[in-house]
Amino acid sequence: MADRNEPLAAIKSRRDKALAALVDGVPYIRWLGIAFDRRGDELTAVLSYDRKLIGNPALPAIHGGVTAAFLEVTAIVELAWTAIWDDMEEGRIAPDAAVPDSLPHLPKTIDFTVDYLRSGLPRDAYARAQVVRSGRRYASVRVEAWQDNRSRLFAQATGHFLMPQNG
């Protein structure tokens, strides 16, 4: 069990550093403009709107490939975050973006299926992933994405992943 009297600043710093190690080192996450909002262990991915994300300028609508990529990034980060949580909290690992060797190995996508429920509007989008099953080798993850209303999804996805071996 974690120390009940551990200083709040130390807890936040440990968790934020570990999350940053998973996210900041990936050029494509930065290029797309995805950030992660953390509340305890709950992550919400935020895709900031930019014109380069548009796939249909006549509507306009976000590119279907951007939507797929946003959901896949959310799934991978959530899966890696869930996988390191216990080791991070117990102090067995301390991932740090500035120390490449400390970075956790990332899960590899086996397959990913996206349902497009409505067209993506030219504004920010949000996504949350849920690890449905995580075994030693394989994991199954569900992701939901929305814009204005949490209950009106514009896309959802499910994917299977190969978990990194030996760290």
Added chain:
Amino acid sequence: MPEHEDQEKRKRIARQFIEAIPHAQALGLVMDDIGPDGAAISLPWHADLVGDPRSGVIHGGVISALMDTCSGAAVMAHPTCPRSTATIDLRIDYMRAATPGQAIRAKAHCYHVTRSVAFVRAWAADDDESRPVATATGAFTIER
């Protein structure tokens, strides 16, 4: 139409298709071919698109964008001439990591088209075309 004129027309349509899509331009996609048999699009390797900084391998999400664009192009180029299209669903199978530094080429074709839905298959590989990097199947709307 004479063959060379037909080819010129196809090249022009291909160029306009990419130029009209801001995200395709941002990714640097190049339309290699488009016609009634489908579409072929390539994605040059770029450091911004890397998903695994340890290996330099392109992120799976980029492959999704490439597959989706290529599939949409195949729908638009179908002989029944859809006015517009949108993705209903897309499933990608990742066979292996793409080799860092190499372009990825995708090909897509509509294997069945109804009045309102196109069923599409797509395939992608790097320089080693004997081993696909990913395959995709999708359903797309057809606006007539």
